[in-house]
Amino acid sequence: MAEGSQSAPEAGNDMGNDDAIGGNVSKYIVLPTGYCGQPKKGHLIFDACFESGNLGRVDQVSEFEYDLFIRPDTCNPRFRVWFNFTVENVKESQRVIFNIVNFSKTKSLYRDGMAPMVKSTSRPKWQRLPPKNVYYYRCPDHRKNYVMSFAFCFDREEDIYQFAYCYPYTYTRFQHYLDSLQKRNMDYFFREQLGQSVQQRKLDLLTITSPDNLREGAEQKVVFITGRVHPGETPSSFVCQGIIDFLVSQHPIARVLREYLVFKIAPMLNPDGVYLGNYRCSLMGFDLNRHWLDPSPWVHPTLHGVKQLIVQMYNDPKTSLEFYIDIHAHSTMMNGFMYGNIFEDEEQFQRQAIFPKLLCQNAEDFSYSSTSFNRDAVKAGTGRRFLGGLLDHTSYCYTLEVSFYSYIISGTTAAVPYTEEAYMKLGRNVARTFLDYYRLNPVVEKVAIPMPRLRNKEIEVQRRKEKSPPYKHPLLRGPASNYPNGKGDKKSSVNHKDPSTPF
Numbered sequence: 325m326a327e328g329s330q331s332a333p334e335a336g337n338d339m340g341n342d343d344a345i346g347g348n349v350s351k352y353i354v355l356p357t358g359y360c361g362q363p364k365k366g367h368l369i370f371d372a373c374f375e376s377g378n379l380g381r382v383d384q385v386s387e388f389e390y391d392l393f394i395r396p397d398t399c400n401p402r403f404r405v406w407f408n409f410t411v412e413n414v415k416e417s418q419r420v421i422f423n424i425v426n427f428s429k430t431k432s433l434y435r436d437g438m439a440p441m442v443k444s445t446s447r448p449k450w451q452r453l454p455p456k457n458v459y460y461y462r463c464p465d466h467r468k469n470y471v472m473s474f475a476f477c478f479d480r481e482e483d484i485y486q487f488a489y490c491y492p493y494t495y496t497r498f499q500h501y502l503d504s505l506q507k508r509n510m511d512y513f514f515r516e517q518l519g520q521s522v523q524q525r526k527l528d529l530l531t532i533t534s535p536d537n538l539r540e541g542a543e544q545k546v547v548f549i550t551g552r553v554h555p556g557e558t559p560s561s562f563v564c565q566g567i568i569d570f571l572v573s574q575h576p577i578a579r580v581l582r583e584y585l586v587f588k589i590a591p592m593l594n595p596d597g598v599y600l601g602n603y604r605c606s607l608m609g610f611d612l613n614r615h616w617l618d619p620s621p622w623v624h625p626t627l628h629g630v631k632q633l634i635v636q637m638y639n640d641p642k643t644s645l646e647f648y649i650d651i652h653a654h655s656t657m658m659n660g661f662m663y664g665n666i667f668e669d670e671e672q673f674q675r676q677a678i679f680p681k682l683l684c685q686n687a688e689d690f691s692y693s694s695t696s697f698n699r700d701a702v703k704a705g706t707g708r709r710f711l712g713g714l715l716d717h718t719s720y721c722y723t724l725e726v727s728f729y730s731y732i733i734s735g736t737t738a739a740v741p742y743t744e745e746a747y748m749k750l751g752r753n754v755a756r757t758f759l760d761y762y763r764l765n766p767v768v769e770k771v772a773i774p775m776p777r778l779r780n781k782e783i784e785v786q787r788r789k790e791k792s793p794p795y796k797h798p799l800l801r802g803p804a805s806n807y808p809n810g811k812g813d814k815k816s817s818v819n820h821k822d823p824s825t826p827f
Contacts, residue, residue, distance in 0.1 A: 345380035345395050348372035348601070349409070354384050365481060366415035372408065376494045378601035379409035389421045391466075396428075397602040399609025404428040405655065406556035406603035407440075408488040414478035422487070424472045425463070431656045434460035434472050437739055438729040441491060442476070444483040450491050452741055490653070490728050491744050493561035495525060495599045498592055501565065502528055505572065511535050512582050513572050518590065519629035522607050525595035527626045529633070532571045533586040544586045546637060547647040547758065550630065550707065551590070553613045554604050555597030557653035559726050559747045563660075564591045564651055566751020576771045577759050584764060585646075588633075593626050613650075616710035638715060647679070648721040649754070650707045658739065659731040660687065660750050661694035663723040665712035672717050673697070679720065682760045687753035689731035689746065726750060 350373040353363050363369070372379035372395070380395030394404040404426050432438070439453040453474055463471040478485065506515050518529040537544055551564040571578050571587055581587075592598060596607040604611055612619075612627050619627040637643045654661075662680045667673045676697070684692040699709065712721040726747060730739035740746075759765060 345393055347380070348377055348395055349379050349382060352382055353413075354382055354390065356384075356387070363413060365413060366418055367413060368411050368420070369413045371410045371412070372601070374410075375496055375599055376408055376492050376601045378407050378603075385423075388419060389423065391423045391425045393426050394424065395601070397597070397605040397609060398600055398607055400605045402428060403602070403604040406489050406601060408486070408492055408601060410484050410486045411478075412484040414481060414483070414485070416479060416481045418478045419475065420478070421473055421475050423463075425466045425469065427470055427472065429655065430470050432460060432470070432472070433656060433658075433727065433729040434458060436658070436729065440472075440474055441488045442485060444480065444485045446480060446483050450488075450744070489556070490558050491562065491747075493558040493598075495592065495595050498528075498561065498598075499526070502530075505568070508572075510572055514538075518633065519625055521594075521596045521626055522623075523596045523599070525599065527593070527595065527629055528591065530568065530589040530591070531586065532568070532582060532589065534583045536583075537586050541642065544643045545584065546586045546588055546643055546645045547649070548634060548637075548645060549587065549589045549591075549649045549651065550593050551651040552595075552598055553593040553627075553650065553707070554611075554652060555594045555600070556603030557728075559653040559728060559742065560651040561591065562744050562747030563724070563726055563751040563754070564589065566748030567755045568751075569748065570752040570755040576768045577756050580764050580767050580771055581755065581758055584762060584767075585758060588637075590626075590630050593630065595626070613707060614705035616707050617705050634711065635714070645715055645719050647758075648707065648711050648715070648719065649724050650722070651724045651726075653728050654725040655728050657694060657725070658727045658729065659691040659694055660689050660724065660726040661691045661696075663708060663725065664695070664697040665708065665721060666697050666699045667717075669717065676720050679722070679757065679761055683754060683757045686757050686760070687750055688733050689726075689740075689742075689750055690753070691731075724754065 349370050352370045354368050354370065355363065356367075359367075368390070370379060370382050370392075371377070378395050379392060381393035383391040383393075385391055392407070392409075394407050397403040405428060407424060437455045439455050439458045441450045442453055443450045453476065457475045459473045461471060461473075462468050476485075502515055505513060512532060512534055514531040516529050516531070517526050519527040521527065531538070533544075536542065549564065549567060551560040552558075554560075567587075568589060568591070571581065594602075594606055594612055597605055600607060606612055606624070608623060610624060612624055615624050615627055616631060619631055621628045634645065634648070637645050662683075664676050664680070667676065680690075680692055680695045684690050684695075706723070708721045708723045711719075715721065727742065730741045731746075732739055759768065
């Protein structure tokens with residue numbers, strides 16, 4: 325969670341029991357008290373020594389019950405939320421209760437029906453545990469800290485079971501994904517290494533646009549997107565992949581967007597934290613999203629590299645940095661929503677609200693009523709706040725948040741749990757919203773019919789012929805009904821229902 329208001333306890337607290345946790349458990353066998361000899365079936369073996377794994381300690385409470393301790397972020401004991409571990413050597417029909425006892429947060433979506441993820445070797449697709457088997461409560465046995473307990477029955481002896489806070493998305497998976505895109509040899513997809521992390525992992529930068537937009541001297545309208553500055557916020561990677569998948573597709577909307585805009589995407593700003601299984605921090609224990617003001621090339625090299633590039637583009641008279649969007653996941657709220665900045669100029673403030681309102685119309689899981697605009701002092705070091713102050717009035721900076729758990733569709737009350745596909749669908753809808761923002765719909769209708777490829781200048785001419793200027797220039801005021809397709813709804817003044825066919 326990058327932007328939600330937090331009291332001091334919410335930001336993380338120290339717990340004496342964590343002093344003994346120095347790393348992940350590695351093939352740790354839990355034997356009954358007084359037992360001697362070789363482990364038998366049912367003597368559980370816990371492991372978190374794998375990529376993005378996290379489990380620091382296991383205490384057996386009884387034959388059926390285990391207290392599990394999250395390993396704190398490296399070099400920072402305050403953050404303990406992400407867990408990801410395996411259990412093996414089980415007996416068929418063995419029933420257990422696992423208690424995650426040292427969360428650093430008190431508020432949690434576990435209060436609202438969220439449940440841990442599970443998969444096994446014979447069932448490799450992640451699924452959520454039944455909410456009826458999950459309990460979140462303040463426990464007197466653990467200094468009145470909040471504990472998440474879940475009951476589980478192992479049903480296949482030869483399987484290895486894996487449990488996680490949310491759908492994992494590892495650094496290796498990300499690299500394989502980019503490799504597969506690169507092998508397609510698309511002339512509008514460019515991958516480069518912008519820098520390296522402290523542990524020498526790649527900081528990848530993707531550029532998605534028509535080659536014509538990269539010619540020397542060409543003017544560029546740039547949309548800059550970043551993700552995974554907080555490594556445990558795995559939904560941000562699925563959203564980012566949805567954006568990328570859509571933009572490199574042959575969908576008519578994607579083709580027009582590539583002609584009109586230059587998309588710069590740094591999908592994983594904290595590769596070390598992702599690899600290590602941290603929740604919020606880098607290898608050296610820093611929350612990178614509080615260091616945009618003055619990132620160190622040694623301590624925060626990935627942040628330093630991205631900031632240098634953004635400043636360089638800002639100083640280029642041929643480049644207009646139109647949007648900056650930083651993607652996160654939220655641990656206490658439902659739906660997707662945005663945080664934006666506050667401006668003294670009323671016209672600029674009104675224009676800033678347009679993109680989230682349009683996204684609200686395109687994505688049923690996006691809530692404009694949860695979207696807010698602020699300038700809290702505690703957020704001064706975030707990408708949204710820093711770049712919002714650096715860039716000029718023609719640029720808009722947002723944090724895009726998406727729930728770790730679920731969304732509620734407008735007009736209903738039932739929570740719909742997110743899946744990997746649902747996260748990626750939100751990403752696709754973020755991408756297509758740029759079409760509405762720049763009013764390029766008439767161009768798409770022509771592109772959908774076989775015709776010569778339009779160049780950027782031809783798109784501009786076509787758009788002017790339609791007398792439909794992009795949203796950046798006119799001032800749009802008043803209620804949502806004054807916006808294109810705007811309608812009222814029960815949750816806010818904006819229609820949350822997608823009027824078009826969802827992707």
